[in-house]
Amino acid sequence: xxxxxxxxxxxxxxxxxxxxxxxAGEPDYRAGQLFEAIYRxxxxxxxxxxxxxxxxxxxxxxxxxxxxxxxxxxRYSSSDGTIRYLAAFSDGKKVETVWMPEGDGGEAxxxxxxxxxxxxxxxxVPSTSSELGTGNRATICISSQVGCAVDxxxxxxALLGLQRNLSAGEIVGQVAAVLNDRAVALDHDRINLVFxxxxxxxxxxxxxxxxxxxxxxxxxxxxxxxxxSTSGIVPRIYDFGREPVRPKLAISLNxxxxxxxxxxxxxxxxxxxxxxxxxxxxxxxxxxxxxTFEYVLLDGxxxxxxxxxxxxxxxxxxxxxxxxxxxxxxxxxxxxxxxHERVLxxxxxxxxAGIPTYIRRPRGRDxxxxxxxxxxxxx
Ligand code: SAH
Ligand code: SF4
Numbered sequence: 001x002x003x004x005x006x007x008x009x010x011x012x013x014x015x016x017x018x019x020x021x022x023x024a025g026e027p028d029y030r031a032g033q034l035f036e037a038i039y040r041x042x043x044x045x046x047x048x049x050x051x052x053x054x055x056x057x058x059x060x061x062x063x064x065x066x067x068x069x070x071x072x073x074x075r076y077s078s079s080d081g082t083i084r085y086l087a088a089f090s091d092g093k094k095v096e097t098v099w100m101p102e103g104d105g106g107e108a109x110x111x112x113x114x115x116x117x118x119x120x121x122x123x124x125v126p127s128t129s130s131e132l133g134t135g136n137r138a139t140i141c142i143s144s145q146v147g148c149a150v151d152x153x154x155x156x157x158a159l160l161g162l163q164r165n166l167s168a169g170e171i172v173g174q175v176a177a178v179l180n181d182r183a184v185a186l187d188h189d190r191i192n193l194v195f196x197x198x199x200x201x202x203x204x205x206x207x208x209x210x211x212x213x214x215x216x217x218x219x220x221x222x223x224x225x226x227x228x229s230t231s232g233i234v235p236r237i238y239d240f241g242r243e244p245v246r247p248k249l250a251i252s253l254n255x256x257x258x259x260x261x262x263x264x265x266x267x268x269x270x271x272x273x274x275x276x277x278x279x280x281x282x283x284x285x286x287x288x289x290x291x292t293f294e295y296v297l298l299d300g301x302x303x304x305x306x307x308x309x310x311x312x313x314x315x316x317x318x319x320x321x322x323x324x325x326x327x328x329x330x331x332x333x334x335x336x337x338x339x340h341e342r343v344l345x346x347x348x349x350x351x352x353a354g355i356p357t358y359i360r361r362p363r364g365r366d367x368x369x370x371x372x373x374x375x376x377x378x379x
Contacts, residue, residue, distance in 0.1 A: 006090065008068025009038050010176070011169020013214070024059055039218025042176040044069050066090075069173045072181055082364030085181070086376065087143075087174050093163060095143035095198050096374040097174040099182060100363045102137045135188040142174050143374070144208050145199025150231050152254070152265045154296055156330040156368075156375040157198045165204040171211035175219060186220050193221060195228040195247070198374045202233035202240070209243065216245055223247050229294060234271040237279040250292035250323070251280060255302050256310035264302070273314065280318055290356075291320040296372070297343055298327050299336040308349035321356040328362055328370040 012020070017031035030052065037049040044067055046052075046060050070087035073094065077083050083099040147160030175193065184191060193215065195201045201208040208228070215221050226247030230237065240246055253276075255261030261268040280291060293315055297303045315322065324347055327337045338346075343359060350357040362370045368377040 005064050007063065007065045008090065008169055009034060009065060010068040010173045011167050011210070011214070013210070020065070024056070024063065026056060030056065035218065038067055039172070039176070039214060040220060042069075042180050042219070043067060044180070068169050069177045069180075070170065072177050075181075076364075076367035076369065078364035078367045078369060080363060080366075082367065082369050084364055084367050084369035084374075085174075085178060087177060089166075089170055089173075093146045094376060095146055095166065095170075095174070096369070096376065097143060097178055097197060098141040098364065098369045098374075099178055100139045100141065102139075135190055136182075136184070137190040137192075138182070138184075139192040139194055140175055140178050141194050141197045142171060143197035143199050144171060144195055144201040144204050148199050149203065150200050150265070150267050152231065152252075152267075154254075154264060154298060154327060154333055154335050155372040156333060157372065159332055160198070160375050162199075165207060166199070168207045168210035168214060171207065172214045172219070175215060175221075179219075191221060191225065193226040193247075195226070196250075196371065200231055200233065201228050202230045202236035205233075205236050205239065209246075212247060213245060227292065229292075231265060231267050232271055232276045233267075234275050234279045237276075237283065241282070241284045248289060248292070249283060250294055251276065252294045252296075253311070253314070254294070254296050256307040256314060260302055260307070264298070277314060277318075280315075280320070285319055289319075291318060293320055293322045294325060295322055296325045296327055297338050297346060299338040299342070301335060303338045303342055303346055305345065305349060308346045312350060312353040312355060315355060316353075321358065322350055323358050323360050325360045325371055326362070328365055328373050330368070330373055330375075 014031055014035050017034050018028050021028065021030040033051045037043045037051065043049055046057050046065065046067065049057065068090065070089050072085045073088045074086040075083055081101040085097045086094050087097050088094045143166065145165050146163035148157045149162035151158045195208065212223060212226065216223050223245050227250050228247045229250040229252060231252045240249065255264050258268060258272050261273060283291060285291065295311065324343060326343050327335050329337055347357045347359060364370055
């Protein structure tokens with residue numbers, strides 16, 4: 001991206017890098033070297049690119065070309081190992097990026113199934129971490145916008161409003177910076193990515209998808225290790241289904257009928273549950289792939305046995321699982337977290353109806369890093 005006079009390399013595809021080096025009178029293969037350095041090696045400054053002649057490094061510096069990795073301005077560490085980072089971009093805007101190590105072998109909280117708590121032993125998901133042997137396992141939760149315009153009533157990010165979209169480079173840069181900070185070697189460590197931080201990825205669709213391609217081709221993270229969550233931007237769900245390379249899809253349902261969903265998620269006025277579920281049913285799943293439906297439980301609002309039964313009817317017949325998230329509270333949010341019993345009852349209703357249903361373990365609540373708590377809190 002271009003910030004003022006600056007050209008930031010992160011976010012550029014190989015063709016764009018070729019145009020850049022040609023402009024500097026250099027041969028095309030320099031673009032490959034740049035691509036390798038900024039994505040695979042995750043270097044932070046042009047001076048570090050030892051494959052480039054010194055002359056070229058200084059030409060690029062004169063042209064105000066920088067790498068463009070965000071600065072990790074602050075780190076908040078949770079007692080459960082989660083780290084919430086404030087990543088600052090060149091214009092001073094900041095977002096949150098969250099690192100969630102597994103620790104106990106569960107990757108609950110990341111939107112993927114392994115390790116999530118499940119009620120009935122019949123549905124217990126086998127933990128494979130010990131079988132995998134070496135390396136760390138962790139999930140990085142990435143932001144796609146600064147703030148969010150969708151205005152869901154239970155979400156702290158909504159209180160920020162939408163400040164701006166992130167560029168593809170700023171999305172990729174969060175991952176590169178956090179991997180560097182954690183000294184991750186991607187050939188040993190198993191890293192999952194979830195696009196569940198600040199923002200609605202499908203309202204910044206082109207930058208989000210470009211970032212996905214760069215994360216796959218550049219950094220070397222398989223798309224099958226990524227999950228994107230949407231509040232239900234229906235036309236983009238259809239587009240996303242046609243992408244040749246794409247993450248897995250999670251849809252934030254959060255209510256079992258339109259009346260309730262309209263109150264909690266105003267976006268329902270634009271696309272109602274019928275349209276959203278039609279897109280979910282039409283979504284071309286790959287062999288063994290499942291959709292995820294997220295459902296934030298709000299005490300006395302959407303957590304009744306009746307709501308659970310309605311939810312069963314909504315998702316029946318879709319190859320999907322349900323992730324239940326008990327509300328992570330925050331100042332300015334008018335809802336309460338249901339008692340654990342209530343969450344278990346809700347899960348029980350779904351499980352009995354044959355729907356794989358998991359309770360997402362809250363991660364980093366003590367540092368405001370959990371789902372829906374990302375609003376740049378300083379404590
Ligand atoms: N904008 C996207 C992705 C980011 S939100 C989306 O809404 O899907 C990621 C998840 O956190 C969503 O499923 C959302 O419903 C959930 N969430 C939002 N606020 C929450 C809160 N206060 N407590 C628990 N989960 C919340
Ligand atoms: Fe935006 Fe998602 Fe929060 Fe809704 S839940 S306001 S879509 S970040």
